[in-house]
Protein backbone atom coordinates (compact mmCIF):
# COMPACT_ATOMS: atom_id res chain seq x y z
CA UNK A 403 0.00 0.00 0.00
CA UNK A 404 1.24 3.44 -0.81
CA UNK A 405 2.41 5.50 2.13
CA UNK A 406 1.19 8.68 0.49
CA UNK A 407 -2.37 9.88 -0.05
CA UNK A 408 -3.46 12.67 -2.30
CA UNK A 409 -6.38 14.87 -1.50
CA UNK A 410 -7.69 18.35 -2.20
CA UNK A 411 -7.78 21.16 0.30
CA UNK A 412 -9.77 24.19 -0.80
CA UNK A 413 -9.46 22.94 -4.38
CA UNK A 414 -5.68 22.57 -4.22
CA UNK A 415 -4.00 19.15 -4.67
CA UNK A 416 -1.90 18.13 -1.69
CA UNK A 417 -0.24 14.94 -0.58
CA UNK A 418 -0.15 13.54 2.92
CA UNK A 419 1.23 10.63 4.88
CA UNK A 420 -1.29 7.83 5.38
CA UNK A 421 -1.60 8.37 9.11
CA UNK A 422 -1.84 12.16 8.96
CA UNK A 423 -4.89 13.91 10.27
CA UNK A 424 -6.53 16.52 8.10
CA UNK A 425 -5.34 19.16 10.56
CA UNK A 426 -1.71 18.12 10.14
CA UNK A 427 -1.93 18.53 6.37
CA UNK A 428 -3.68 21.85 6.73
CA UNK A 429 -0.97 23.13 9.08
CA UNK A 430 1.81 21.87 6.81
CA UNK A 431 0.35 24.01 4.06
CA UNK A 432 0.05 27.10 6.25
CA UNK A 433 -3.71 27.25 5.90
CA UNK A 434 -5.42 28.97 8.82
CA UNK A 435 -7.79 26.74 10.77
CA UNK A 436 -8.96 27.75 14.24
CA UNK A 437 -8.25 25.22 17.01
CA UNK A 438 -8.55 25.44 20.77
CA UNK A 439 -8.21 22.00 22.31
CA UNK A 440 -5.52 20.79 19.95
CA UNK A 441 -1.80 20.98 20.70
CA UNK A 442 0.67 19.25 18.44
CA UNK A 443 2.35 16.50 20.44
CA UNK A 444 -0.58 15.72 22.74
CA UNK A 445 -3.28 13.19 21.91
CA UNK A 446 -6.18 14.64 19.93
CA UNK A 447 -9.54 14.65 21.68
CA UNK A 448 -11.82 16.67 19.41
CA UNK A 449 -13.30 18.55 22.35
CA UNK A 450 -13.79 22.07 21.05
CA UNK A 451 -15.08 21.45 17.50
CA UNK A 452 -13.61 24.70 16.23
CA UNK A 453 -11.56 22.85 13.61
CA UNK A 454 -14.73 21.77 11.75
CA UNK A 455 -14.24 21.22 8.03
CA UNK A 456 -16.46 20.18 5.16
CA UNK A 457 -15.57 16.91 3.45
CA UNK A 458 -16.73 15.95 -0.04
CA UNK A 459 -19.52 18.51 0.23
CA UNK A 460 -21.19 16.42 2.96
CA UNK A 461 -23.57 18.23 5.29
CA UNK A 462 -21.96 16.43 8.21
CA UNK A 463 -19.01 18.45 9.41
CA UNK A 464 -15.90 16.75 10.77
CA UNK A 465 -13.24 17.85 13.24
CA UNK A 466 -9.98 18.08 11.31
CA UNK A 467 -7.85 17.25 14.35
CA UNK A 468 -9.35 13.78 14.80
CA UNK A 469 -10.08 12.84 11.18
CA UNK A 470 -7.58 10.81 9.21
CA UNK A 471 -6.85 11.75 5.60
CA UNK A 472 -8.29 9.55 2.86
CA UNK A 473 -7.40 9.18 -0.76
CA UNK A 474 -9.31 11.58 -2.98
CA UNK A 475 -10.87 13.50 -0.12
CA UNK A 476 -12.02 17.03 -0.87
CA UNK A 477 -11.69 19.25 2.16
CA UNK A 478 -13.06 22.78 2.53
CA UNK A 479 -11.68 24.75 5.49
CA UNK A 480 -13.56 27.99 5.13
CA UNK A 481 -16.94 29.10 3.91
CA UNK A 482 -19.92 30.96 5.26
CA UNK A 483 -21.48 27.94 6.91
CA UNK A 484 -18.24 26.99 8.69
CA UNK A 485 -17.70 30.55 9.83
CA UNK A 486 -21.22 30.65 11.20
CA UNK A 487 -20.72 27.44 13.21
CA UNK A 488 -17.35 28.51 14.51
CA UNK A 489 -18.69 31.86 15.66
CA UNK A 490 -21.56 30.07 17.38
CA UNK A 491 -19.14 27.74 19.19
CA UNK A 492 -17.13 30.70 20.45
CA UNK A 493 -20.26 32.50 21.58
CA UNK A 494 -21.30 29.38 23.49
CA UNK A 495 -17.93 29.23 25.21
CA UNK A 496 -18.32 32.83 26.31
CA UNK A 497 -21.85 32.49 27.70
CA UNK A 498 -21.23 29.12 29.40
CA UNK A 499 -18.46 30.56 31.58
CA UNK A 500 -17.93 33.85 33.32
CA UNK A 501 -15.42 35.53 31.08
CA UNK A 502 -14.83 39.06 32.19
CA UNK A 503 -11.76 39.86 30.13
CA UNK A 504 -11.36 43.33 31.61
CA UNK A 505 -10.43 41.73 34.93
CA UNK A 506 -8.69 38.56 33.68
CA UNK A 507 -5.04 37.65 34.18
CA UNK A 508 -4.90 36.44 30.57
CA UNK A 509 -6.45 39.54 28.97
CA UNK A 510 -4.49 40.06 25.76
CA UNK A 511 -2.80 36.64 25.99
CA UNK A 512 -5.84 34.41 25.63
CA UNK A 513 -6.43 32.07 22.70
CA UNK A 514 -10.21 32.29 23.11
CA UNK A 515 -10.02 36.06 22.89
CA UNK A 516 -7.67 35.94 19.88
CA UNK A 517 -9.99 33.62 18.02
CA UNK A 518 -13.05 35.73 18.80
CA UNK A 519 -11.22 38.70 17.33
CA UNK A 520 -10.00 36.76 14.32
CA UNK A 521 -13.41 35.23 13.57
CA UNK A 522 -15.23 38.52 13.95
CA UNK A 523 -17.15 37.93 17.18
CA UNK A 524 -18.01 41.36 18.56
CA UNK A 525 -20.98 40.35 20.74
CA UNK A 526 -22.88 37.17 21.58
CA UNK A 527 -26.42 36.58 20.47
CA UNK A 528 -26.91 34.04 23.25
CA UNK A 529 -27.93 34.93 26.78
CA UNK A 530 -25.11 34.77 29.34
CA UNK A 531 -25.72 31.92 31.78
CA UNK A 532 -23.63 33.29 34.67
CA UNK A 533 -23.05 29.81 36.11
CA UNK A 534 -21.95 29.46 39.70
CA UNK A 535 -18.30 28.47 39.35
CA UNK A 536 -15.40 28.50 41.74
CA UNK A 537 -11.74 29.28 42.10
CA UNK A 538 -9.23 26.95 43.75
CA UNK A 539 -6.39 29.14 44.93
CA UNK A 540 -5.18 26.70 47.57
CA UNK A 541 -1.89 25.96 45.82
CA UNK A 542 0.90 28.34 46.78
CA UNK A 543 2.08 28.92 43.20
CA UNK A 544 -0.82 28.24 40.87
CA UNK A 545 -4.57 28.72 40.81
CA UNK A 546 -7.50 27.50 38.76
CA UNK A 547 -10.43 29.75 37.97
CA UNK A 548 -13.22 27.52 36.70
CA UNK A 549 -15.11 30.59 35.50
CA UNK A 550 -12.64 30.78 32.61
CA UNK A 551 -12.18 27.10 31.85
CA UNK A 552 -13.38 26.02 28.40
CA UNK A 553 -12.84 22.30 29.10
CA UNK A 554 -10.31 21.80 26.35
CA UNK A 555 -8.54 19.19 28.52
CA UNK A 556 -5.10 20.40 27.53
CA UNK A 557 -4.14 20.40 31.22
CA UNK A 558 -5.38 16.83 31.62
CA UNK A 559 -3.34 15.64 28.65
CA UNK A 560 -0.10 17.53 29.26
CA UNK A 561 -0.08 16.41 32.90
CA UNK A 562 -0.84 12.78 32.04
CA UNK A 563 1.00 12.34 28.76
CA UNK A 564 4.08 14.51 29.26
CA UNK A 565 4.63 15.03 32.98
CA UNK A 566 3.23 11.59 33.80
CA UNK A 567 1.58 12.90 36.97
CA UNK A 568 -2.09 12.44 36.00
CA UNK A 569 -3.20 15.10 38.42
CA UNK A 570 -6.02 16.51 36.29
CA UNK A 571 -9.20 14.83 35.17
CA UNK A 572 -12.60 15.87 33.85
CA UNK A 573 -15.50 15.18 36.21
CA UNK A 574 -19.24 15.64 35.70
CA UNK A 575 -21.17 15.76 32.46
CA UNK A 576 -22.49 18.33 30.04
CA UNK A 577 -22.89 21.79 31.47
CA UNK A 578 -21.72 20.51 34.90
CA UNK A 579 -18.43 19.14 33.59
CA UNK A 580 -15.32 20.61 35.18
CA UNK A 581 -11.68 19.73 35.65
CA UNK A 582 -10.55 18.38 39.00
CA UNK A 583 -7.21 17.74 40.65
CA UNK A 584 -6.87 14.17 41.88
CA UNK A 585 -10.06 12.96 43.55
CA UNK A 586 -11.72 16.37 43.34
CA UNK A 587 -9.61 17.57 46.22
CA UNK A 588 -7.88 20.92 46.60
CA UNK A 589 -4.75 21.45 44.54
CA UNK A 590 -2.52 22.13 47.55
CA UNK A 591 -3.27 18.67 48.92
CA UNK A 592 -2.35 16.93 45.66
CA UNK A 593 -0.12 13.89 46.21
CA UNK A 594 0.60 13.66 42.45
CA UNK A 595 1.34 17.22 41.28
CA UNK A 596 5.06 17.87 40.78
CA UNK A 597 4.51 21.62 40.40
CA UNK A 598 6.06 21.53 36.94
CA UNK A 599 3.66 24.24 35.71
CA UNK A 600 3.05 22.70 32.28
CA UNK A 601 -0.73 22.73 32.69
CA UNK A 602 -0.60 26.44 33.49
CA UNK A 603 1.40 27.19 30.37
CA UNK A 604 -0.70 25.17 27.90
CA UNK A 605 -4.04 26.40 29.20
CA UNK A 606 -5.39 28.53 26.35
CA UNK A 607 -7.26 30.90 28.67
CA UNK A 608 -6.88 32.55 32.05
CA UNK A 609 -8.30 29.50 33.83
CA UNK A 610 -4.90 28.28 34.96
CA UNK A 611 -2.47 30.93 36.07
CA UNK A 612 0.53 31.73 38.20
CA UNK A 613 -0.43 33.49 41.37
CA UNK A 614 2.04 36.34 41.01
CA UNK A 615 0.27 37.59 37.88
CA UNK A 616 -2.16 40.51 37.90
CA UNK A 617 -4.74 41.51 35.27
CA UNK A 618 -3.38 41.15 31.75
CA UNK A 619 -0.03 39.77 32.92
CA UNK A 620 -0.39 36.03 32.36
CA UNK A 621 1.57 35.66 29.13
CA UNK A 622 2.02 31.94 28.53
CA UNK A 623 5.49 30.50 28.30
CA UNK A 624 5.26 28.24 25.28
CA UNK A 625 8.91 27.55 24.56
CA UNK A 626 8.55 23.82 25.31
CA UNK A 627 5.65 23.19 22.94
CA UNK A 628 7.79 22.17 19.94
CA UNK A 629 9.29 19.37 22.06
CA UNK A 630 6.03 17.85 23.31
CA UNK A 631 5.97 15.19 20.65
CA UNK A 632 9.49 14.04 21.43
CA UNK A 633 8.85 14.14 25.17
CA UNK A 634 5.76 12.02 24.74
CA UNK A 635 7.61 9.43 22.67
CA UNK A 636 10.36 9.21 25.28
CA UNK A 637 7.72 8.66 27.97
CA UNK A 638 6.09 5.91 25.94
CA UNK A 639 9.38 4.10 25.41
CA UNK A 640 10.13 4.33 29.12
CA UNK A 641 7.05 2.37 30.04
CA UNK B 642 -24.24 67.56 3.11
CA UNK B 643 -24.31 70.69 5.18
CA UNK B 644 -26.54 69.61 8.06
CA UNK B 645 -24.59 68.58 11.13
CA UNK B 646 -24.76 65.06 12.48
CA UNK B 647 -26.40 65.03 15.88
CA UNK B 648 -24.55 62.98 18.48
CA UNK B 649 -25.62 61.83 21.92
CA UNK B 650 -23.74 59.88 24.57
CA UNK B 651 -25.42 58.04 27.44
CA UNK B 652 -24.06 56.65 30.67
CA UNK B 653 -25.85 53.63 32.12
CA UNK B 654 -24.16 51.15 34.51
CA UNK B 655 -20.53 51.84 33.72
CA UNK B 656 -17.60 53.62 35.36
CA UNK B 657 -17.35 56.56 32.88
CA UNK B 658 -14.11 55.09 31.54
CA UNK B 659 -15.62 54.82 28.06
CA UNK B 660 -16.52 58.49 28.15
CA UNK B 661 -12.93 59.24 29.19
CA UNK B 662 -11.71 57.21 26.22
CA UNK B 663 -14.14 59.13 23.99
CA UNK B 664 -12.67 62.42 25.24
CA UNK B 665 -9.19 61.01 24.67
CA UNK B 666 -9.62 61.29 20.93
CA UNK B 667 -8.50 64.86 21.64
CA UNK B 668 -7.87 66.95 18.55
CA UNK B 669 -10.09 64.74 16.42
CA UNK B 670 -12.99 66.07 18.49
CA UNK B 671 -11.95 69.58 17.50
CA UNK B 672 -11.55 68.57 13.87
CA UNK B 673 -15.06 67.13 13.70
CA UNK B 674 -16.59 69.81 15.91
CA UNK B 675 -18.01 71.65 12.90
CA UNK B 676 -19.66 68.46 11.63
CA UNK B 677 -21.33 67.26 14.82
CA UNK B 678 -23.77 68.62 17.32
CA UNK B 679 -23.41 67.10 20.77
CA UNK B 680 -27.08 67.29 21.68
CA UNK B 681 -27.28 65.12 24.80
CA UNK B 682 -24.55 63.75 27.05
CA UNK B 683 -23.24 63.74 30.62
CA UNK B 684 -20.75 66.20 29.10
CA UNK B 685 -23.38 68.81 28.19
CA UNK B 686 -26.26 70.41 30.02
CA UNK B 687 -29.32 69.27 28.09
CA UNK B 688 -31.58 67.19 30.37
CA UNK B 689 -34.11 66.05 27.76
CA UNK B 690 -33.30 63.55 25.03
CA UNK B 691 -34.08 65.22 21.66
CA UNK B 692 -36.82 64.09 19.28
CA UNK B 693 -34.35 62.38 16.90
CA UNK B 694 -30.60 61.88 17.17
CA UNK B 695 -28.41 60.49 14.38
CA UNK B 696 -25.86 58.68 16.51
CA UNK B 697 -25.94 57.62 20.15
CA UNK B 698 -23.01 56.07 22.01
CA UNK B 699 -24.12 54.04 25.03
CA UNK B 700 -21.74 53.33 27.87
CA UNK B 701 -22.70 50.80 30.53
CA UNK B 702 -24.91 47.79 31.06
CA UNK B 703 -28.64 47.83 31.75
CA UNK B 704 -28.83 47.28 35.51
CA UNK B 705 -31.76 49.24 36.92
CA UNK B 706 -35.33 50.02 35.96
CA UNK B 707 -34.13 53.53 35.22
CA UNK B 708 -31.44 52.24 32.80
CA UNK B 709 -34.02 50.12 31.03
CA UNK B 710 -36.58 52.91 30.65
CA UNK B 711 -33.84 55.26 29.43
CA UNK B 712 -32.43 52.93 26.78
CA UNK B 713 -35.85 51.97 25.44
CA UNK B 714 -36.73 55.63 25.04
CA UNK B 715 -33.36 56.51 23.54
CA UNK B 716 -33.66 53.69 21.01
CA UNK B 717 -36.95 55.13 19.80
CA UNK B 718 -35.28 58.48 19.23
CA UNK B 719 -31.96 57.35 17.73
CA UNK B 720 -31.07 56.37 14.17
CA UNK B 721 -27.82 54.53 14.95
CA UNK B 722 -27.21 53.07 18.39
CA UNK B 723 -23.66 52.09 19.33
CA UNK B 724 -22.86 49.91 22.34
CA UNK B 725 -19.62 51.47 23.58
CA UNK B 726 -17.43 49.33 25.81
CA UNK B 727 -17.60 45.91 27.44
CA UNK B 728 -20.30 46.79 29.99
CA UNK B 729 -22.67 47.73 27.18
CA UNK B 730 -21.57 44.83 24.96
CA UNK B 731 -21.28 41.92 27.43
CA UNK B 732 -22.46 43.14 30.84
CA UNK B 733 -18.82 42.94 31.98
CA UNK B 734 -18.06 43.75 35.62
CA UNK B 735 -21.56 45.03 36.53
CA UNK B 736 -22.99 41.65 35.43
CA UNK B 737 -20.77 39.81 37.89
CA UNK B 738 -23.61 40.28 40.38
CA UNK B 739 -25.91 38.14 38.23
CA UNK B 740 -25.26 34.93 40.07
CA UNK B 741 -26.59 36.41 43.30
CA UNK B 742 -30.06 37.67 44.10
CA UNK B 743 -30.72 41.40 44.35
CA UNK B 744 -31.68 40.87 48.00
CA UNK B 745 -28.37 39.17 48.78
CA UNK B 746 -26.42 41.98 47.14
CA UNK B 747 -28.33 44.71 48.94
CA UNK B 748 -27.96 42.89 52.22
CA UNK B 749 -24.21 42.82 51.67
CA UNK B 750 -23.85 46.42 50.49
CA UNK B 751 -26.36 48.26 52.65
CA UNK B 752 -26.51 46.16 55.81
CA UNK B 753 -23.44 44.00 56.38
CA UNK B 754 -20.94 46.54 55.06
CA UNK B 755 -22.68 49.69 56.31
CA UNK B 756 -22.14 51.63 59.52
CA UNK B 757 -25.08 54.02 59.39
CA UNK B 758 -28.66 53.70 58.09
CA UNK B 759 -28.30 49.96 57.71
CA UNK B 760 -31.07 49.27 55.22
CA UNK B 761 -31.50 49.05 51.44
CA UNK B 762 -32.74 52.33 49.89
CA UNK B 763 -36.50 52.51 49.39
CA UNK B 764 -36.70 55.76 47.39
CA UNK B 765 -34.67 57.97 45.01
CA UNK B 766 -32.17 55.22 44.04
CA UNK B 767 -33.56 53.35 40.99
CA UNK B 768 -34.66 49.76 41.59
CA UNK B 769 -32.18 47.13 40.44
CA UNK B 770 -33.27 44.63 37.80
CA UNK B 771 -32.92 40.96 38.79
CA UNK B 772 -30.18 40.53 36.15
CA UNK B 773 -27.74 42.98 34.59
CA UNK B 774 -28.00 42.78 30.81
CA UNK B 775 -25.94 43.85 27.82
CA UNK B 776 -27.68 46.63 25.88
CA UNK B 777 -28.55 44.41 22.89
CA UNK B 778 -30.60 42.10 25.13
CA UNK B 779 -32.97 45.01 25.72
CA UNK B 780 -32.96 47.00 22.45
CA UNK B 781 -31.50 46.60 18.96
CA UNK B 782 -27.88 47.69 18.71
CA UNK B 783 -26.42 48.74 15.36
CA UNK B 784 -22.73 48.62 16.14
CA UNK B 785 -20.61 47.00 18.84
CA UNK B 786 -17.50 48.64 20.20
CA UNK B 787 -15.98 46.25 22.73
CA UNK B 788 -13.06 47.06 24.99
CA UNK B 789 -12.66 48.12 28.60
CA UNK B 790 -12.54 50.86 27.64
CA UNK B 791 -12.52 50.71 23.85
CA UNK B 792 -9.25 52.32 22.75
CA UNK B 793 -9.82 55.95 21.81
CA UNK B 794 -8.31 55.16 18.40
CA UNK B 795 -11.15 52.66 17.86
CA UNK B 796 -13.81 55.18 18.88
CA UNK B 797 -12.16 57.72 16.60
CA UNK B 798 -12.04 55.40 13.59
CA UNK B 799 -15.66 54.35 14.03
CA UNK B 800 -16.85 57.93 14.40
CA UNK B 801 -14.88 59.10 11.37
CA UNK B 802 -16.18 56.20 9.27
CA UNK B 803 -19.78 56.85 10.26
CA UNK B 804 -19.41 60.58 9.64
CA UNK B 805 -18.11 59.74 6.16
CA UNK B 806 -21.21 57.60 5.63
CA UNK B 807 -19.24 54.34 5.62
CA UNK B 808 -19.78 51.15 7.56
CA UNK B 809 -16.86 50.80 9.96
CA UNK B 810 -14.66 47.74 9.41
CA UNK B 811 -12.46 46.74 12.28
CA UNK B 812 -11.66 43.70 14.39
CA UNK B 813 -11.81 44.66 18.05
CA UNK B 814 -10.75 42.42 20.86
CA UNK B 815 -13.83 40.86 22.39
CA UNK B 816 -14.81 39.50 25.80
Ligand code: SF4
Nearest residue numbers: 501503506512607608
Ligand atom coordinates in the same frame (compact mmCIF):
# COMPACT_ATOMS: atom_id res chain seq x y z
S1 SF4 C 1 -9.95 33.56 29.77
FE1 SF4 C 1 -9.74 34.77 27.89
S2 SF4 C 1 -11.83 35.09 27.20
FE2 SF4 C 1 -11.94 34.44 29.34
S3 SF4 C 1 -11.95 36.33 30.55
FE3 SF4 C 1 -9.81 35.72 30.34
S4 SF4 C 1 -9.06 36.83 28.54
FE4 SF4 C 1 -11.29 36.86 28.45
Ligand code: SF4
Nearest residue numbers: 561595596598599601
Ligand atom coordinates in the same frame (compact mmCIF):
# COMPACT_ATOMS: atom_id res chain seq x y z
S1 SF4 D 1 1.89 21.57 37.67
FE1 SF4 D 1 2.58 19.81 36.41
S2 SF4 D 1 2.19 18.02 37.68
FE2 SF4 D 1 1.05 19.71 38.62
S3 SF4 D 1 -0.98 19.55 37.76
FE3 SF4 D 1 0.16 20.95 36.41
S4 SF4 D 1 1.04 19.65 34.79
FE4 SF4 D 1 0.37 18.31 36.46
Ligand code: SF4
Nearest residue numbers: 551552554555557605
Ligand atom coordinates in the same frame (compact mmCIF):
# COMPACT_ATOMS: atom_id res chain seq x y z
S1 SF4 E 1 -8.10 24.59 32.92
FE1 SF4 E 1 -7.36 25.46 30.99
S2 SF4 E 1 -6.29 23.76 30.01
FE2 SF4 E 1 -7.57 22.86 31.59
S3 SF4 E 1 -9.48 22.31 30.57
FE3 SF4 E 1 -9.76 24.37 31.45
S4 SF4 E 1 -9.23 25.76 29.79
FE4 SF4 E 1 -8.40 23.76 29.22
Ligand code: FES
Nearest residue numbers: 448450451453467
Ligand atom coordinates in the same frame (compact mmCIF):
# COMPACT_ATOMS: atom_id res chain seq x y z
S1 FES F 1 -9.03 21.52 17.69
FE1 FES F 1 -10.18 19.99 16.74
S2 FES F 1 -11.83 19.73 18.09
FE2 FES F 1 -10.59 21.20 19.14
